[in-house]
Amino acid sequence: MEWKGTLPFPVQGTSALAASSERPTKKMYAGGKEWEFPAAPPASWPALERKRELFGDPQSWDEIERFGSRPSLIGRPAPEPTRTEGDRAARGEIERLDRFAAVDPGSGELPAYVRGIIRCDGEVPPTDVALALNGTIWAVGSTFAREQGSARFSLLLPESAFRSGDNEVRLYAVTEGDHLSPIELSRS
DSSP, X not given: OOOOOOOSXXXXXXXXXXXXXXXXXXXXXXXXXXXXXXXXXXXXXXXXXXXXXXXXXXXXXHHHHTTSSOGGGTTOBOOOSOOOTXXXXXXXXXXXGGGGSSBOGGGSOOOOEEEEEEEOTTSOOOSEEEEEETTEEEEEEEOEEEETXXXXXXXXXXXXXXXXXXXXXXEEEEXXXXXXXXXXXXXX
């Protein structure tokens, strides 16, 4: 069915049947106001250029991780999961932990985005957590949605952290002095 009428209200865009689809400006509506901008991107991006001046132009995961809360932990060997006096009795659940059992790096799909919850039986949950994969710390991040006795976390692992087949995952609470306290993992 072909419609040959006109719209009863103004719209941004042009007909796909029009001879030219170029438009000199684009419109944006926000806060009850209409904003009009040139359709072509700017010749330079001053804000992006300023960020590159301040932070550089990271080309690798290692360069990006140096901006994290505890960059000195990245790449460190993960300690054996033995408890010492003063360690919390925390339990962690990682969503779809089973994805780490049969990793195929050539498949184009890796379980790189890791999220879960930590439960501490009424204790204050850790502020920071570290995730080790195959014996190396690859990600450190802050917990969020903290409540008495629980906190959530989400971390991103680099592609280089994975190996074919089974990948061993360990989770740690990061405490004062970058001490790593093991968190017992269970499947969620």
